[in-house]
Amino acid sequence: MELKVYCDRLSQPSRAILIFCKANGIEFEEVKIDLGKGQHLSAEYEAVNPIKLVPAIVHGDFKLFESHAILIYLASAFPGVAHHWYPADIRERAKVHAVLDWHHSNLRRVGFIFNNTICLAFGIPANPEAAAKGEKLLSASLARIETFWLQEDGPFLLGNAKPTIADLALVCEIMQLEAGDKNDRDRILSPHKRVVKWMEDVKSASAPHFQEVHAIMGPVREKLEQLKIQAIENPE
Amino acid sequence: MELKVYCDRLSQPSRAILIFCKANGIEFEEVKIDLGKGQHLSAEYEAVNPIKLVPAIVHGDFKLFESHAILIYLASAFPGVAHHWYPADIRERAKVHAVLDWHHSNLRRVGFIFNNTICLAFGIPANPEAAAKGEKLLSASLARIETFWLQEDGPFLLGNAKPTIADLALVCEIMQLEAGDKNDRDRILSPHKRVVKWMEDVKSASAPHFQEVHAIMGPVREKLEQLKIQAIENPE
Structure with a gap:
């Protein structure tokens, strides 16, 4: 099938x-x-x-x-x-659901990169106010991941030794920063050392597929940077 | 336990x-x-x-x-x-998850009643712009439930003969309209006849508990109406 x-x-x-x-x-x-x-x-x-x-x-x-x-x-x-992606134990599974539900109301709502750069690719003007609001939610979400969802016991969310589907969903979301300005990405991510380390762990755990699927991000960033320069030079 | x-x-x-x-x-x-x-x-x-x-x-x-x-x-x-609340079949279960995920990005984001009336109980001024935006998303969500999530085969979401946890989550969300102005509720709900029928079916399927748990809504609406009148009469 x-x-x-x-x-x-x-x-x-x-x-x-x-x-x-x-x-x-x-x-x-x-x-x-x-x-x-x-x-x-x-x-x-x-x-x-x-x-x-x-x-x-x-x-x-x-x-x-x-x-x-x-x-x-x-x-x-x-x-x-492999079992670890979506554990069968109902309590472990419930925690994965909780992370995914939390994700909907937090990281998924950010829209920082969209309002700052991606919009330009669709001919929509950048929206600095929405981007600033998005950055605030993004930073608060990263802080929450750092101080709550990542725990001492293991490198992955919920203190797990191996990633779940929630690790993958959240890290792919944060990777959207790769489509934007590098300074923005560094400013937003660098205060969250454990988040950065965790992202590297998720990448390693799903190598080389993670890197292959994200190979698009570099060219996209370059294209968006050109569009941003054009928008600044030729405002309508 | x-x-x-x-x-x-x-x-x-x-x-x-x-x-x-x-x-x-x-x-x-x-x-x-x-x-x-x-x-x-x-x-x-x-x-x-x-x-x-x-x-x-x-x-x-x-x-x-x-x-x-x-x-x-x-x-x-x-x-x-009972099995029907969260079916064991992985495809039926997947559809329940899809409704719940969709819910996060739609009905759950509405905030119409909050921005129109509930805010007053917290000493926050009503926000007509946010309320109007919320009403738009609410009406679009109700239309989507009516034309897509409710299907011909059965009275509940996904064409089911009995409710799932998704029916309960969504109907409880829509019931928030009971805390607001009755004219608002009627204006928003009345174009969606199948939604209204479905809500009644969910209430019947979980009677008398649905009614008992929602008994708070009438007194809440009255209190909020008083606060609204006070806010209009004594604007700060």
């Missing part, structure tokens, strides 16, 4: 799903839905995901969207997935 | 958990954390939930917050819970 992953590597949750599949040897076809070209708004894609967002999957006759639900489904439907 | 539910019935997800426990015969102690008195900010409650939000549970030596994670945990940890 074929698995299709509809995604754009510019999207944080799309990257999490691609890395998860690759790191677990899940065979799939990557179907690019180019957000920049508005392919997610097409009637063809609406038949896959009526909410018109990426990522989505089709597995045989089963369609699913919402990245956390997809990660849980893949971890449950493919027997080759 | 004792279960404690830390909650305030003014909070939508608190109500969902209380109804879930009562409807499934789960024994628990309800510990009121009075949001109006700021009890969620106390050091005592921080030991229960460092994020300082309600609801949270303590089950023996296990602590958990985030309402969706709690509902899943309760459905998994208490063998008396």
Whole structure:
């Protein structure tokens, strides 16, 4: 039964799903839905995901969207997935759900890079006020990860010795900073040493797939920097 | 092993958990954390939930917050819970997760009633701009429930014959309208006939607990109406 992953590597949750599949040897076809070209708004894609967002999957006759639900489904439907990604113990599992739910109301709402740079690629003016608000939420979320979700017992979230789907989802989100200005990234990340270390641990645990799926970020940053310079030089 | 539910019935997800426990015969102690008195900010409650939000549970030596994670945990940890609330089939379960994830980015973000009336109880001025934005998102979310999440096959979300935890979470959220102006509620809800019918079905399926837990809403609305009249008569 074929698995299709509809995604754009510019999207944080799309990257999490691609890395998860690759790191677990899940065979799939990557179907690019180019957000920049508005392919997610097409009637063809609406038949896959009526909410018109990426990522989505089709597995045989089963369609699913919402990245956390997809990660849980893949971890449950493919027997080759290592246990640590989505533990069977109901208490350990509950903690993973709690991190993912918390993520929705925190990191996922940030929009810092979008309002600062990515918007320019869509012809939308930068929104410094929204970007500042986003940076504040981002920094508060990183502090919360550092002081609460990362614990003494182990290198991963919840003090685990190995990553769960929550580690992957959150780190892919934070990696969106790679699409923005390097000074911004350093200013925001550098106060959170444990977060930086944890991100490196998640990358190592899912190497080389993490790096391969994120290879797009360097060129994207360069393109966005050019667009930003153009926007500053030729304000409308 | 004792279960404690830390909650305030003014909070939508608190109500969902209380109804879930009562409807499934789960024994628990309800510990009121009075949001109006700021009890969620106390050091005592921080030991229960460092994020300082309600609801949270303590089950023996296990602590958990985030309402969706709690509902899943309760459905998994208490063998008396009827199967339909959180189906075991991984595809049916995945769809429940998808609804709950969607909920985070839609209904949960609305804040219409908060910005229109509840804020007054906390001495915060009403924010008509935020309320208008909230109403727009609320109406769009209700339309999405009506045209997508409710399906022809059955009365509940995803076309189910019986409710899941997602039905309960979403209906409790929409019930927040009961704390606001009745004209607002009618204006917002009345275009969505299937949503109104579905809400009644969820109430019936969890009677009399749904009604008992929501009994607080009438007095709250009256109190908030008084505060609103005072705020209009004595603007600062």
